[in-house]
Amino acid sequence: FQLGMFEVGRSLGKGKFGRVYLARERQTGFICALKVLHKNEIVQGRVEKQVCREIEIQSNLRHPNVLRFYGYFYDSKRIFLILEYAAKGELYKHLQKARRFSESRAAQYIAQMTSALRYLHSKRVIHRDIKPENILLGRHGELKMADFGWSVHAPSGRRITKCGTLDYLPPEMVDPRRCQNPYDEKIDLWSLGVLMYELLVGSAPFEDTPSMTQKRIARGDMKIPSFVSSEAKDLIRKRIPLEKVQQHPWIMKHCL
Numbered sequence: 179f180q181l182g183m184f185e186v187g188r189s190l191g192k193g194k195f196g197r198v199y200l201a202r203e204r205q206t207g208f209i210c211a212l213k214v215l216h217k218n219e220i221v222q223g224r225v226e227k228q229v230c231r232e233i234e235i236q237s238n239l240r241h242p243n244v245l246r247f248y249g250y251f252y253d254s255k256r257i258f259l260i261l262e263y264a265a266k267g268e269l270y271k272h273l274q275k276a277r278r279f280s281e282s283r284a285a286q287y288i289a290q291m292t293s294a295l296r297y298l299h300s301k302r303v304i305h306r307d308i309k310p311e312n313i314l315l316g317r318h319g320e321l322k323m324a325d326f327g328w329s330v331h332a333p334s335g336r337r338i339t340k341c342g343t344l345d346y347l348p349p350e351m352v353d354p355r356r357c358q359n360p361y362d363e364k365i366d367l368w369s370l371g372v373l374m375y376e377l378l379v380g381s382a383p384f385e386d387t388p389s390m391t392q393k394r395i396a397r398g399d400m401k402i403p404s405f406v407s408s409e410a411k412d413l414i415r416k417r418i419p420l421e422k423v424q425q426h427p428w429i430m431k432h433c434l
């Protein structure tokens with residue numbers, strides 16, 4: 179359908195606060211992803227402030243591995259977000275199909291993720307909700323972090339454990355006794371390790387019933403299958419600073 183200067187195409191995904199459509203800007207032919215948020219749902223969800231904060235933050239982000247937010251417009255009932263179109267879709271779908279990635283492919287994704295996180299941390303932006311569901315792939319297979327803060331779930335059969343996910347939370351978040359500052363960069367480092375495990379193994383390291391997941395995370399009770407190389411095991415087990423990740427032998431070996 180026509181929407182101002184856009185021709186709107188197929189649905190790319192939907193979630194609590196909105197659907198995402200493929201769209202083309204008529205004048206220039208520019209292809210993008212148009213996300214439609216319904217004002218009444220935002221008001222009911224009392225997330226106006228969060229949406230404004232996200233728009234503020236994401237308007238200033240420019241990085242090849244962070245999905246671009248170009249701008250927004252609105253009418254009486256809806257807000258339209260103009261987002262980068264990631265031509266190869268959800269990383270999660272590719273992982274499901276492949277069951278698990280080769281160490282070389284996983285290392286490329288971790289290296290790009292690390293680059294995106296270093297950029298976001300340099301802008302004091304953290305907790306980008308790192309999990310395969312929030313990662314898209316560009317036309318050339320490059321990784322694009324997309325923060326689906328408002329649970330945009332594509333129509334694919336998503337794992338229920340993932341929404342309201344415990345799998346990616348670090349010990350300090352699941353074990354109230356460790357009352358460390360929950361929202362600092364270290365949380366992203368932990369999630370990066372969980373993501374690395376999931377890309378190499380095909381399932382999350384602490385996947386279990388919610389209460390068991392909590393215990394296993396707090397105890398760091400994770401088994402790494404023998405098919406994972408020792409360098410990869412070393413990187414998964416350690417929470418090392420992002421700059422050290424990019425110099426780790428496992429990354430160097432695969433990302434010449």
Ligand SMILES: CC(C)CCNC(=O)Cn1cc(-c2ccc3c(-c4nc5ccccc5[nH]4)n[nH]c3c2)cn1
Binds near residue numbers: 211234326327
């Ligand atoms: C407030 C604002 C600044 C937040 C902006 N970020 C979001 O709304 C997060 N978000 C991104 C999306 C999204 C979902 C899907 C796509 C896609 C996409 N490409 C596909 C190719 C094949 C199959 C599915 C695809 N989805 N490209 N860009 C997208 C962007 C949905 N929510």
